[in-house]
Amino acid sequence: MIKLYLVRHGETVDNAAHIMQGQTPGQLNEKGVQQAHDVADKMAHEAIDVFVSSDLKRSVDTCTIIAQCHHKKVITTPLLRERDWGSFTGKYIPGLKDVSWPDDVESQEQLKARAQQFIDYLKQHFDGLTVLAVGHGIINKAIQSVHFKKEMKDILPMKNTEVRVLYL
Numbered sequence: 001m002i003k004l005y006l007v008r009h010g011e012t013v014d015n016a017a018h019i020m021q022g023q024t025p026g027q028l029n030e031k032g033v034q035q036a037h038d039v040a041d042k043m044a045h046e047a048i049d050v051f052v053s054s055d056l057k058r059s060v061d062t063c064t065i066i067a068q069c070h071h072k073k074v075i076t077t078p079l080l081r082e083r084d085w086g087s088f089t090g091k092y093i094p095g096l097k098d099v100s101w102p103d104d105v106e107s108q109e110q111l112k113a114r115a116q117q118f119i120d121y122l123k124q125h126f127d128g129l130t131v132l133a134v135g136h137g138i139i140n141k142a143i144q145s146v147h148f149k150k151e152m153k154d155i156l157p158m159k160n161t162e163v164r165v166l167y168l
Contacts, residue, residue: 002122002168005048005132006140008158009062010035015160018093022085026058035161036065043163044069049129052122054080054136062161063134079118082136083111108142108152115142119168140164 010032014021028036039062048070053063055076063074086104088096118139122131135143137158145152147166158164 001128002126003130004122004166004168005043005046005130006143006158006164006166007039007062007066007132007134008137008140008160008162009054009059009134011160012058020085020088020091020093020096021058022083022089023056023081024089025056028058028061032058032062032160033065036062039161039163040066040069043132047130048072048132050075050126050131052077052080052131052133054078054082054134054139056081056136059134059136063132066132066134077118077121079114079121080133080135080139083138083142111139111142112146112152115139115146118143119146122168 010028012021012026012032013029014026016029043066051063051067051070051072051074053059053074053076055078059080060074060076067074084106087102088105140158141152141155144155144164144166147168
């Protein structure tokens with residue numbers, strides 16, 4: 001069994017501006033850096049064996065801050081990347097309310113398949129360990145959807161640097 005602390009990255013400049021980041025690197029803003037430090041303080045006394053992050057900058061930066069007090073390196077994987085929003089990437093989110101989705105957006109089926117691949121990756125490499133993984137809002141939702149066998153719409157969104165615990 002794996003104890004997984006699933007974390008969403010800290011707030012970014014684009015989060016605050018309501019811009020669809022998708023698989024762009026993203027940059028933590030001041031609030032996001034502080035949020036990561038707050039999680040680091042909260043998790044400082046937890047026994048965490050492995051730190052895994054999306055390979056996108058906003059998640060790597062968040063995970064690195066959290067991992068520092070544990071003196072551990074961060075392993076990155078593209079499996080934890082945010083949903084590929086295709087042509088929606090870089091757009092102002094409120095302006096997309098009534099817009100038809102373009103064909104180049106990663107489908108929910110593709111997203112959930114990637115979430116399952118991430119779970120399988122953890123089970124293959126880190127069985128019996130405690131893992132802290134920093135991802136993104138939608139991929140984290142997909143991981144929970146697959147794990148709990150629920151529809152994505154039935155999984156509550158995660159706030160920036162929110163931590164949820166899953167037992168895999």
